[in-house]
Amino acid sequence: MVSKLKKLSEDDLIDISDYFSNLIYKKINHAVDSPKEIINMDVDINVSYNDDTEELDVDVDVDIQSDELSSLSDELIEGLIDESYDELDEYINENYR
Numbered sequence: 001m002v003s004k005l006k007k008l009s010e011d012d013l014i015d016i017s018d019y020f021s022n023l024i025y026k027k028i029n030h031a032v033d034s035p036k037e038i039i040n041m042d043v044d045i046n047v048s049y050n051d052d053t054e055e056l057d058v059d060v061d062v063d064i065q066s067d068e069l070s071s072l073s074d075e076l077i078e079g080l081i082d083e084s085y086d087e088l089d090e091y092i093n094e095n096y097r
Contacts, residue, residue: 017047020060020084028072037072038066039065042063045059
């Protein structure tokens with residue numbers, strides 16, 4: 001059984017958002033042969049916490065403009081985001097439970 005989250009502060013939510021954003025940037029940058037393959041990348045993280053239900057919601061929107069010769073695909077990016085969510089779960093379990 002997973003224990004409940006502690007009551008999260010605004011600083012906690014910012015920390016979770018920063019961690020997740022940095023993780024996604026790192027994973028995507030490591031997935032390409034050259035950083036020049038990525039022309040522009042925007043990672044938008046929305047973290048919300050409901051005090052009444054003690055539910056944490058983390059949404060991400062990744063917008064990438066890549067070079068036409070880039071090896072990045074939508075499937076690869078989705079897989080990297082899924083891996084990042086798994087690592088975020090571990091991070092939250094270690095730091096906020």
